[in-house]
Amino acid sequence: MAPDQNDRSAYDDGNVFARIIRGEIPCDKVAESAHSLAFRDIDPQTPTHVLVIPKGAYVSSDDFSAQASDAEIADFFRLLGQVARTLGAVEPGYRIVANHGADAHQEVPHFHMHIFAGTDLGRMIKPVEKQT
Numbered sequence: 672m673a674p675d676q677n678d679r680s681a682y683d684d685g686n687v688f689a690r691i692i693r694g695e696i697p698c699d700k701v702a703e704s705a706h707s708l709a710f711r712d713i714d715p716q717t718p719t720h721v722l723v724i725p726k727g728a729y730v731s732s733d734d735f736s737a738q739a740s741d742a743e744i745a746d747f748f749r750l751l752g753q754v755a756r757t758l759g760a761v762e763p764g765y766r767i768v769a770n771h772g773a774d775a776h777q778e779v780p781h782f783h784m785h786i787f788a789g790t791d792l793g794r795m796i797k798p799v800e801k802q803t
């Protein structure tokens with residue numbers, strides 16, 4: 672059965688981002704703030720591909736938006752914006768993505784947002800066939 676994304680006891684302390692936060696495995700750090708960390712994706716999908724994560728134990732965007740403090744949420748989005756500016760991605764543009772759960776193919780069960788930049792990213796997501 673898929674883990675309940677709202678069950679905080681479902682947070683897996685052994686996930687790769689938890690291990691990065693604890694310093695058990697390295698990351699290519701871009702920036703850090705009181706509650707958040709930004710580092711380059713190990714398997715970049717675009718010329719610039721950075722992940723922003725909260726340091727707190729949140730499984731997903733649903734968990735983070737419901738359970739994180741205002742300070743953590745503000746810190747997260749401040750750092751995300753700062754990183755995009757530092758990367759020079761504000762012009763000509765960038766995309767932020769958070770995958771939540773099975774349908775979005777979330778692989779790492781620690782909330783993160785992707786910053787994609789450095790190329791024309793096309794329009795939105797690949798269209799799916801209409802259901803009949």
Ligand code: AMP
Pocket residue numbers: 687698711712713714715722769770776777778779780
């Ligand atoms: P998602 O499908 O949204 O859960 O994406 C997880 C992302 O984490 C993928 O883009 C992976 O390439 C990335 N990733 C996995 N392990 C590491 C790691 N050790 N350092 C940096 N990025 C990683």
